[in-house]
Amino acid sequence: MNFHGTDVRHKAIAQLRAGARNADVARALGIPLGTVGYWRHLDRAERGECPGSHHPRCPRCDGRDLDAAAYTYLLALYLGDGHIIQYSSHRVPSLMITCGDDWPGLMDACETAMRAVFPDNSVCRVSRTGCHNVKIYSMHLWCLFPQHGKGKKHERPIVLEPWQQQIVDEHPWEFLRGLIHSDGCRITNWTTRMVGGERKRYEYPRYFFTNKSDDIRRLFSDTLTKVGVEWTVLARGGDPFNISVARKASVALMDRHIGPKY
Template sequence: MHPPEMRARARALRARGHDIRSVARSLSLPYTTVWHWCVDRPEPAVFGSAVRCFRCRPDQDDPPDQAAYAYLLGLYLGDGHMVTTDRTPVLRIYCADAWPNLIGQCDTAMRAVLANKVQHIQKRGCVAVQSTARHWPCLFPQHGPGRKHERPIVLTEWQRTIVEPQAGDFLRGLFHSDGCRFANQVTVRGKRYVYPRYMFHNESTDIMGLCQWALDLLGIAWRMNRRNSLSVARREAVAALDRHVGPKS
């Protein structure tokens, strides 16, 4: 955690007209850290026992449940959306009706990370699992206008610090949202073979890159079978991913 005086200096420089990049350079800080202080949360947070946001508490550096945060981040990057135009931000994850267990896992992760209350809104063919909380934008700075594949999606330094040791949970969120495990069938010289295979599909090259990065951290072999589709098919790679991802149902 940076001392409060550093945050105050950054905000003072910004108030005098300096842009984010020049403030970061002058204070030897990451660009994303200064952006969070001066743009995403320009006013000092009000602390107290009711504040659960680990980014806004001076006594807490990381989420109390890092695995839950990594999992929820994966879900958000896949099928998540954040509404910040209302008075209080809303984090919304869309879960297909076909996977009722996924709905429960998403609900549990939201509560472990920040939410005091989670709503399930039935939509056509899916359920929107959502929570209203003022501090969701602090925890998911990837939010922004437009579709995710039309804007940069980059993890901040503090997010990478959390996700790296929890790469398996992060992948579980990604594959539970935009991935699947199925029985692939091939015929070779007239003989039919059936074997399990994972697929991950996303239009964002940045999110696809994060999936590749997490797989590499765990030593799981993958290949791109299409521009927007990744495959994990080797027997040992599928077995390794099974240990982390598990059933989606």
């Protein structure tokens, strides 16, 4: 991890205040675009140019309204491909959701959900090889994502708080959509069968969800059951990390509410 000194930051801020674009500053100083965006946001906040940025309100701490559907989707993305970190050089922790560049629609949906859940905070995208980290800084990440902890998710318990479970129960399809968008997929399988004495190829769609965490897989399967989707565990190499939805009626139900990633 590269950390940039105070001199570099001061140069970046000076160029930004002079009217330079984020991308031009990043290119000129050889620093990540997301870092420039974050510095610009902090500078504007310090000068009072970001309304609400000094004291962003929190649904848990301040009782402000929460976009429950957006939160449910973002929670699922976090459980799949997200993590919360706080570097020693940053006062504010950040939530990052890693989105593959092959799915620009997913990336847009992730950013939209972040903005809906954290309307007082800025969202940025940090480019990585083959993907982007959709990122937001907030002191209230711990409030909304109490599942955060040390170590990998599959190495520690992942249990929803009662208030989270209530939101998921109210928006189950948003939760399932987020989990499929992070650690799942819709694919077309094929097999062969004898028809009139001739072997013919037969194709059929199915959904997969793969995660090493027993708790996260259980959250996914329990929610599937609640919405009437039949599922099975598909073990590969002896590891039961895959949940499959292959029955025609259940796939059709998933297609109505989720569909393939795009």
